[in-house]
Amino acid sequence: MENLDFAASVLHKQFEKGDAYNSLSMPVYNTAAYEFSCAEDMEEAFCGRTPDHVYSRLTNPTVQYFEQRVQEVTKAMSVTAVNSGMAAISNAVMALAWSGCNIVTSPHLFGNTYSFFKFTLAYYGVETRFCDMTNADEVERNIDKNTALLFLEVITNPQLEVANLKSLSTIAGKHGIPLVADTTAIPFNVFSASESGVNIEIISSTKYISGGATSLGGLILDYGTVDYSRSPKLGELSATAGSKSFTFKLKKEILRNLGAYMTPQVAYMQTLGLETMDVRYTRQAATCRELAERMSKLPQIEKVNYTALKDNPFYNISLEQFGEYPGAMFTFDLSSREAAFRFINNLKVIRRATNLFDNKSLAIHPASTIFGTFNDEQRAAMNISQKCIRLSVGLESPDTLFEDIRNSLNNVR
Numbered sequence: 001m002e003n004l005d006f007a008a009s010v011l012h013k014q015f016e017k018g019d020a021y022n023s024l025s026m027p028v029y030n031t032a033a034y035e036f037s038c039a040e041d042m043e044e045a046f047c048g049r050t051p052d053h054v055y056s057r058l059t060n061p062t063v064q065y066f067e068q069r070v071q072e073v074t075k076a077m078s079v080t081a082v083n084s085g086m087a088a089i090s091n092a093v094m095a096l097a098w099s100g101c102n103i104v105t106s107p108h109l110f111g112n113t114y115s116f117f118k119f120t121l122a123y124y125g126v127e128t129r130f131c132d133m134t135n136a137d138e139v140e141r142n143i144d145k146n147t148a149l150l151f152l153e154v155i156t157n158p159q160l161e162v163a164n165l166k167s168l169s170t171i172a173g174k175h176g177i178p179l180v181a182d183t184t185a186i187p188f189n190v191f192s193a194s195e196s197g198v199n200i201e202i203i204s205s206t207k208y209i210s211g212g213a214t215s216l217g218g219l220i221l222d223y224g225t226v227d228y229s230r231s232p233k234l235g236e237l238s239a240t241a242g243s244k245s246f247t248f249k250l251k252k253e254i255l256r257n258l259g260a261y262m263t264p265q266v267a268y269m270q271t272l273g274l275e276t277m278d279v280r281y282t283r284q285a286a287t288c289r290e291l292a293e294r295m296s297k298l299p300q301i302e303k304v305n306y307t308a309l310k311d312n313p314f315y316n317i318s319l320e321q322f323g324e325y326p327g328a329m330f331t332f333d334l335s336s337r338e339a340a341f342r343f344i345n346n347l348k349v350i351r352r353a354t355n356l357f358d359n360k361s362l363a364i365h366p367a368s369t370i371f372g373t374f375n376d377e378q379r380a381a382m383n384i385s386q387k388c389i390r391l392s393v394g395l396e397s398p399d400t401l402f403e404d405i406r407n408s409l410n411n412v413r
C-alpha cells in the first residue's frame, strides 16, 4: 500500500534483514563489534565498500532501524541518531564550521545551545553573530563570505518566538549556506521542516519522541537540499559528494571522531516512543491550547505567552507554519519572581521538573534554573523574565490541570 498515514508508516517499517526468530519488535543489538568470516570482507566493510556494521560507535542495527523509521516519515535524505539534542547540535555544527567562520543565529535559544555558541565555539575561533532572526534584513546584513550556517529554533524555548522560515530559507539559498533549524518544539508528524525550507533539521528526541522521559537522544536530519560549492570547508568535497556533502562529512568524520552515536538500548526505547508520538501529541497539543485559553482569562496571571492566542505577536506566522496547535508548551507571567516560586511550590499534580513534552505535565521557572548561571544582563538579552513560568503539557485531562493551576494561584500574590 502506498500513502500510509503517519502512525501506520512509523509502526510498520520493515527490518532491513529478516530476524532469525521473527521478532515483532526490533531486537536490541547490545554489541560493540561485529565479526567477519575473512580478512577480505573485513577490508571491504572497514573501507565502506559494503554496508556491513563494523563497530557500534559508527553504526548499529537497532539504532539504524530507529533512524530508518524517522527517515520513512520525514523523507529526509539521511538521519543520524546521537546521544542527546546537544550532541545533535554540536555534531551538526562541527561538520559545517571552521576556525574563522561565523554563525548567524538569535540570542533567543535553549540555554545550553546559547552557551555552546557563545562560549564553547569561541575557543575554536568560531564567531557567533546574535541577531533578530524574525527580521530577514538584519539576518542578511550579518551574512558574509565566512558565514557557515544560519541557526534557529522554529519556536524558541522558552521565549516562543517564531521566525519566517521561507524568507530565511531564500536568504540561506542565495548565499549557498544551510538553514539549520532546531524543531524540538514541534514534532514532524504535524510540521514538515523541509517543506518550510529548512535544510538541516535538529531534534532533541529526549522530548516528544521519547515521551516518557525514558532516555536522552538527538537526531540530525539532512534533506540534501544545499549546494555547498561555494563553502570554504565543504566546497572541495561537494565536487564529488554534491548535495550529500554535509552527511558525508558528518557520518564519515565528525560522528566517528566525536563518539556521540546513539546506543542500542536508547534507540529501542525511542523507537517505542516514536510509535505513540502522533496520538500523544494530538492530545497534549489540544490540552495545551485549551489551558492557555482558559488561563489567559484568570486575573492572577499577567500574561500568557502561546502563539495560538490571537493577541500573540507571532499569531499569523505560527498559524501559517504550524497550524492551530503549535506545540504543547507555553509560558505565563505572574506578578513577581516570589509569586512564581510560590505557585510552583503549591502544585499538586503538575511536577516540578525540567524536560519538555513528557507524558507528565511539568513546570519550571526558567530564569533560576536553565538560565540560572547567566547574569541579569545576559538574561535580559535572552528575554528571560523572573516572573515567567514554563509549562509543558502532558497527558492529564485539561480539567485536572486547570484545577491544579487555579488552586496553586491562590495566595501567590
Ligand SMILES: *Cc1c(COP(=O)(O)O)cnc(C)c1O
Binding pocket: 084, 085, 086, 087, 110, 113, 153, 157, 182, 184, 185, 204, 205, 206, 216, 217, 218, 356
Ligand atoms: C532540550 C532541548 C535541547 C537539548 O536537548 P537534550 O536532549 O537535552 O540534549 C535543544 N534544543 C531545544 C529546543 C530543547 O528543548
